[in-house]
Amino acid sequence: MPIPRCLTIAGSDSGGGAGIQADLKAFARAGCFGMSAIVALTAQNTVEVTAVHEVPLEFVRAQLEAVFSDIGVDAAKTGMLFSARVIEEVADFLGAHPLPLVVDPVMVASSGARLLREDAVGALVGRLFPLATVVTPNLPEAEALAGGGDPEELARRIHELGAPAVVVTGGHGEEGADVLFDGSEVVRIPVERHVTHATHGAGCTHSATLAALLARGLSLAEAARGAAAAASDAVLHGLAGLGAGEGPVDVLNLREAL
Amino acid sequence: MKLSDLGERGLIAELERRGLARGLSLAEAARGAAAAASDAVLHGLAELGAGEGPVDVLGLHEAL
Numbered sequence: 001m002p003i004p005r006c007l008t009i010a011g012s013d014s015g016g017g018a019g020i021q022a023d024l025k026a027f028a029r030a031g032c033f034g035m036s037a038i039v040a041l042t043a044q045n046t047v048e049v050t051a052v053h054e055v056p057l058e059f060v061r062a063q064l065e066a067v068f069s070d071i072g073v074d075a076a077k078t079g080m081l082f083s084a085r086v087i088e089e090v091a092d093f094l095g096a097h098p099l100p101l102v103v104d105p106v107m108v109a110s111s112g113a114r115l116l117r118e119d120a121v122g123a124l125v126g127r128l129f130p131l132a133t134v135v136t137p138n139l140p141e142a143e144a145l146a147g148g149g150d151p152e153e154l155a156r157r158i159h160e161l162g163a164p165a166v167v168v169t170g171g172h173g174e175e176g177a178d179v180l181f182d183g184s185e186v187v188r189i190p191v192e193r194h195v196t197h198a199t200h201g202a203g204c205t206h207s208a209t210l211a212a213l214l215a216r217g218l219s220l221a222e223a224a225r226g227a228a229a230a231a232s233d234a235v236l237h238g239l240a241g242l243g244a245g246e247g248p249v250d251v252l253n254l255r256e257a258l
Numbered sequence: 259m260k261l262s263d264l265g266e267r268g269l270i271a272e273l274e275r276r277g278l279a280r281g282l283s284l285a286e287a288a289r290g291a292a293a294a295a296s297d298a299v300l301h302g303l304a305e306l307g308a309g310e311g312p313v314d315v316l317g318l319h320e321a322l
Binding site: 028 | 280303305306307308309312314316318319321322
């Protein structure tokens with residue numbers, strides 16, 4: 001069986017817990033060969049984001065062209081895209097290269113830092129959501145996109161905004177379930193909750209695993225269940241001792257390797 | 259950093275560094291690095307791309 005190939009289009013996290021670094025680990029954990037197109041560099045640890053450096057648009061496109069033209073991509077995810085002009089560039093490219101696409105509408109880091117400019121939300125919704133197979137906001141992101149309501153209401157409203165399917169992840173809610181709405185059916189996916197101080201990168205791990213499982217040919221519902229389980233497991237094994245803030249999740253369960 | 263981008267020498271250096279981070283002696287770490295790099299080449303993904311394929315230190319084919 002050929003190795004499924006997965007691409008993340010997102011920002012890097014110098015602390016290694018989230019962003020591109022989390023995505024590549026999650027791709028590998030899910031059995032996919034991971035590739036990256038980095039759109040921004042963050043100077044970041046578990047406590048704060050101290051700087052963001054946006055990659056020039058032509059270099060974003062060069063990375064995408066390099067990967068697509070030689071290695072090929074079976075599925076992709078987007079994460080932190082930071083600005084409207086980056087979103088436009090990525091949407092232009094992906095519009096011409098349709099594929100299974102997970103759009104993780106990353107807006108704010110677990111440390112509280114803003115990772116998407118306020119004026120970029122319109123571009124994210126208007127340009128990228130229609131290209132997505134599924135959009136995966138956490139509860140605060142879903143509320144920022146669609147106002148108040150329970151996760152099912154939010155999923156339906158984000159679908160109305162143009163997303164073909166939506167998974168509202170329940171990590172920040174009380175219900176302990178992800179809610180998948182594909183435009184016709186609502187599927188509740190129970191998620192085991194873990195009390196821990198190691199959730200940095202959980203959302204990235206979820207969306208990257210979802211993309212990887214779509215690349216492997218699973219249905220959206222199966223992939224969403226697998227992504228929920230992988231993210232929950234990564235939180236369970238999270239490295240709470242690393243850094244003074246919210247520690248990174250550990251999708252590879254490094255402690256067992258020692 | 260992607261291990262697959264490092265090339266053989268870079269990969270050996272990185273794996274040696276990791277061995278040192280875990281407290282191994284330099285000789286032990288170098289042996290572990292050589293074995294890991296050799297294994298990564300053995301499991302390399304020659305089918306990816308038109309050029310030299312990336313090594314695979316994680317054994318992805320076995321995970322499928």
